[in-house]
Amino acid sequence: MADTGFFKKVHETAKLIPYGRVTSYGAIAKYLGAAKSARMVGWAMNASHNDPDIPAHRVVNRVGLLTGKHHFEGTNLMQQLLESEGVEVVDLQIQDFNTIFWDPTIELL
DNA sequence: ATTCTGACGTGGG
DNA sequence: CCCCACGCCAGAA
Numbered sequence: 001m002a003d004t005g006f007f008k009k010v011h012e013t014a015k016l017i018p019y020g021r022v023t024s025y026g027a028i029a030k031y032l033g034a035a036k037s038a039r040m041v042g043w044a045m046n047a048s049h050n051d052p053d054i055p056a057h058r059v060v061n062r063v064g065l066l067t068g069k070h071h072f073e074g075t076n077l078m079q080q081l082l083e084s085e086g087v088e089v090v091d092l093q094i095q096d097f098n099t100i101f102w103d104p105t106i107e108l109l
Numbered sequence: 110a111t112t113c114t115g116a117c118g119t120g121g122g
Numbered sequence: 123c124c125c126c127a128c129g130c131c132a133g134a135a
Contacts, residue, residue, distance in 0.1 A: 025116070026119090037117090037118095037131065038130080115133095119128090119129090120126105121126085
């Protein structure tokens with residue numbers, strides 16, 4: 001729970017991620033003004049399990065790698081969800097990451 | 110109370 | 123270009 005301002009902001013931002021788009025933990029962290037606390041973003045996503053409206057599968061690390069895939073059910077649920085949205089993913093690596101990348105600091109500017 | 114780890118990122122060598 | 127170390131904050135052992 002820990003509905004701290006930080007967690008809440010992360011959840012809000014995550015919910016704003018458009019369909020077929022992806023963002024990185026650092027991007028959200030920077031948008032919140034805590035670029036160095038990118039880890040906390042991931043931690044906040046962990047709490048997002050309580051909020052099914054939060055597409056955690058659309059949040060990856062800065063390289064577009066599905067690092068958090070291990071936290072999802074099954075073995076390739078995260079990748080499957082992304083591919084379902086039209087995102088090209090090969091071996092946990094998002095293709096054209098720069099193209100589908102959604103930066104809150106720019107899009108929500 | 111202390112220590113380590115963790116869905117990351119940046120910087121220095 | 124690749125590898126290592128540090129910072130951040132919170133939760134678990």
